[in-house]
Amino acid sequence: MLTAVLVGCGRMSRAWLDAVRNLEGLRLVGLVDIDVIQAEGRARDYGLSDAAVGADLAAILAATKPDIVFDVAVPQARRQVVETAFAHGCHVLTEKPMAIDRDDARAILLAANRSGRLHGVVQNRRYLAAVRRIRRFLDSGALGRPTSLHCDFFLAPHFGGFREAIDHVLLIDMAIHTFDVARYIIDGTPKSVFCAEWEPVNSWYKSGSSAAAIFRMEGGAIFNYRGSWCAAGLKTSWESSWRIVCERGALTWDGFDGLVAERITDRRDGLLDLTEMIEVPALDPRDRIGGHLGIIEEFVDAIRTGREPETHGSDNIKSLAMVFAAIESANSGRRVAVEI
Numbered sequence: 001m002l003t004a005v006l007v008g009c010g011r012m013s014r015a016w017l018d019a020v021r022n023l024e025g026l027r028l029v030g031l032v033d034i035d036v037i038q039a040e041g042r043a044r045d046y047g048l049s050d051a052a053v054g055a056d057l058a059a060i061l062a063a064t065k066p067d068i069v070f071d072v073a074v075p076q077a078r079r080q081v082v083e084t085a086f087a088h089g090c091h092v093l094t095e096k097p098m099a100i101d102r103d104d105a106r107a108i109l110l111a112a113n114r115s116g117r118l119h120g121v122v123q124n125r126r127y128l129a130a131v132r133r134i135r136r137f138l139d140s141g142a143l144g145r146p147t148s149l150h151c152d153f154f155l156a157p158h159f160g161g162f163r164e165a166i167d168h169v170l171l172i173d174m175a176i177h178t179f180d181v182a183r184y185i186i187d188g189t190p191k192s193v194f195c196a197e198w199e200p201v202n203s204w205y206k207s208g209s210s211a212a213a214i215f216r217m218e219g220g221a222i223f224n225y226r227g228s229w230c231a232a233g234l235k236t237s238w239e240s241s242w243r244i245v246c247e248r249g250a251l252t253w254d255g256f257d258g259l260v261a262e263r264i265t266d267r268r269d270g271l272l273d274l275t276e277m278i279e280v281p282a283l284d285p286r287d288r289i290g291g292h293l294g295i296i297e298e299f300v301d302a303i304r305t306g307r308e309p310e311t312h313g314s315d316n317i318k319s320l321a322m323v324f325a326a327i328e329s330a331n332s333g334r335r336v337a338v339e340i
């Protein structure tokens, strides 16, 4: 039986607690939040009467000696929470973003390396069936190589809390998911980015609710992201709406269940190649899916089998580097290299 302490008992902690209660061989022994009333509330709601509850992470770790820390705190607390967890010899599965800036990201990776414990990041969009199917389909070569990816993300949530108080909120707190998926589905390395951020006149955010970023990937493909968290009406999916253009056809995903692909035939009608629909194969049984539960299960399995989880920190920093480069570009008005 592995034991875990969960830190950060806000809105997202419910998804974690719902997942953890379906996991055999894992017991939650502690709940921590600087707002202890939040932690007590979650303990009550989830029947965790035996769990230690408090505001002081170090004290709860010293008392409970868990194998794992689940970090669901706000991004600004990430480094402090993760370093404390590693200092207590715990494996850490942390929410995205892995860090709030480059310095913190490097410090967290160093702490992970020194501790010799596993460090995973919840980049749960990879654990969506459609994302796994797209990756396999592109890998099969059915449409040839991807030459450009285009992504639209337009929603208008009123979260309150930390999101309305931080800078570059869309890039740091949401676009990281889409950037990570883009990097994953074309198995590509981002080289440079040009990005602009803007604040609509009706914005209720401090800064960076809206951004457009064009990445150039190694090999020449373009990843074109357009997003806003301050765009009411005609909303897209939380997973974005995608068009992937390839050498011999294209694929669209509406971010829900609509996955459609067309490839060119050897016939023409006037100027245009005639196209035909092509089925995107169903999920392969080996594909890891299941959102938060899937990613937590994989992390626990990685601990048990002594391997690295798919979204380990030293890989995830490549997605985070896309965010930091986009921010640098938005600040400077120049194209910027994507560097870790």
Ligand SMILES: NC(=O)c1ccc[n+]([C@@H]2O[C@H](COP(=O)([O-])OP(=O)(O)OC[C@H]3O[C@@H](n4cnc5c(N)ncnc54)[C@H](O)[C@@H]3O)[C@@H](O)[C@H]2O)c1
Pocket: 007, 008, 009, 010, 011, 012, 013, 032, 033, 034, 035, 038, 072, 073, 074, 075, 077, 080, 081, 095, 096, 097, 122, 123, 124, 161, 162, 173
């Ligand atoms: N993977 C996803 O799909 C997904 C979705 C939503 C949120 N998130 C991430 O989850 C994290 C939490 O988001 P949320 O929506 O629950 O935010 P939230 O503001 O609702 O909750 C965060 C909690 O962290 C607590 N906290 C702050 N500093 C702390 C510290 N030093 N120690 C312990 N607790 C501390 C706060 O008191 C609060 O209860 C963020 O990193 C967010 O980006 C991920």
